[in-house]
Amino acid sequence: GAVVSQHPSRVICKSGTSVKIECRSLDFQATTMFWYRQFPKQSLMLMATSNEGSKATYEQGVEKDKFLINHASLTLSTLTVTSAHPEDSSFYICSASLQGGHWPSYEQYFGPGTRLTVT
Amino acid sequence: GEDVEQSLFLSVREGDSSVINCTYTDSSSTYLYWYKQEPGAGLQLLTYIFSNMDMKQDQRLTVLLNKKDKHLSLRIADTQTGDSAIYFCAERQAGTALIFGKGTTLSVSS
Numbered sequence: 001g002a003v004v005s006q007h008p009s010r011v012i013c014k015s016g017t018s019v020k021i022e023c024r025s026l027d028f029q030a031t032t033m034f035w036y037r038q039f040p041k042q043s044l045m046l047m048a049t050s051n052e053g054s055k056a057t058y059e060q061g062v063e064k065d066k067f068l069i070n071h072a073s074l075t076l077s078t079l080t081v082t083s084a085h086p087e088d089s090s091f092y093i094c095s096a097s098l099q100g101g102h103w104p105s106y107e108q109y110f111g112p113g114t115r116l117t118v119t
Numbered sequence: 120g121e122d123v124e125q126s127l128f129l130s131v132r133e134g135d136s137s138v139i140n141c142t143y144t145d146s147s148s149t150y151l152y153w154y155k156q157e158p159g160a161g162l163q164l165l166t167y168i169f170s171n172m173d174m175k176q177d178q179r180l181t182v183l184l185n186k187k188d189k190h191l192s193l194r195i196a197d198t199q200t201g202d203s204a205i206y207f208c209a210e211r212q213a214g215t216a217l218i219f220g221k222g223t224t225l226s227v228s229s
Contacts, residue, residue, distance in 0.1 A: 006161075034216050043123075043207070043221040044162075093161055095217075108217065110154075112161040 002028045004096045006111035013084055013118055020080045021114045023094030029074035030096035034108070035067075038091040050077045084118040091115050123220035125208050130226045137195040139223045141208030144189060148210040151184060152217065153193045156205045165193070165206075195225075203227045 003026040013019050023033055031052050036044040048069050050056040056069035066088075068080040077096075081088055093113040122144045131137045143151070149170050154162040168175045168182045168191070175182045181194040195202055205222040 004161075041127075041222075041224075043219045044217075046216045046218075049216055095162075109164075110162040113159075115159070 002026075002096070002109045004030075004094065004109045004111040006092075006094055006114050008114060009112060010115045011117070013116070015085055015118055016083055018080055018082045019084055019116060020078055021092055021094075021116070023077045023079070023096065023111050025075045025096040025109075028096075030077075031074065032097040033071060033077040034095045034097070035069060035077075035079050036093045036095070038093060038113075044093060047079075081116065084116070086118045089116055089118045123208055123210055123218055125206075125220035125223045127221065128224050128226070130228065131198050133198060133200055133227055133229045135198055137193075137198045137202070137225055137227075139193045139195075139206050139208075139225065141191040141193075141220055142189055143191065143208070143210045143218075145210060145212075145218070146186075146189065147212055149212045150210065151182075151191050152207075152209040152211075153180075153182065153191075154207040154209060154219075156207065156222070158204075162207065198225075198227050200227045200229055 005024045007022045033050045035047045038044045046059050047062045048056045048058045050069050050071040052071045052074050058064045071077040091113050095108050095110045097108050124142045152167045153165045155165050156162050179196045183192045205224050207222045208220040209217040211217045
């Protein structure tokens with residue numbers, strides 16, 4: 001089946017620095033990628049929807065200048081957490097859609113997640 | 120707005136059946152999903168059901184949908200210790216992102 005990878009799987013950074021997380025679709029082209037954030041024992045919260053070649057659409061309450069998303073190609077989307085703070089520590093998960101999020105229904109594949117810890 | 124609710128914990132013995140329940144509020148949801156998340160890992164799609172279906176069975180998994188009550192359940196037959204994980208219910212309309220519940224932690228004891 002379709003495989004989505006994320007890199008790095010785990011990162012620890014100092015407060016005030018920026019961290020980039022990559023999401024790649026390995027064997028298919030993803031016109032749409034989604035970025036989620038998951039707090040411990042919480043649900044996945046959609047942060048933004050990323051379409052290749054256009055600006056990402058952010059969910060309400062998500063700062064677009066803090067969480068920079070770039071979807072430069074059909075196989076790669078990046079999330080950069082700028083000027084990270086301890087409250088940004090979380091599990092970040094991306095998913096990629098085979099056909100732009102439309103039919104068929106089960107085409108959204110998830111990456112393994114990136115654990116970000118800001119000290 | 121959309122909301123998906125699940126009970127947070129379920130504990131069963133190995134070999135028993137597990138039933139995880141979920142309710143949702145968006146009556147226009149087109150697809151409903153069950154995902155499994157093992158510790159420190161991403162999400163694995165277990166199964167899905169279209170909103171015009173009442174039931175779907177896939178090996179040990181049975182999904183029941185009561186559209187009138189907006190209630191979805193996942194039954195795992197012959198639960199094994201390897202089934203211990205967090206199970207997320209999710210819903211969406213065509214072309215939109217998934218809306219997830221908070222997840223049900225299933226603990227299977229031998």
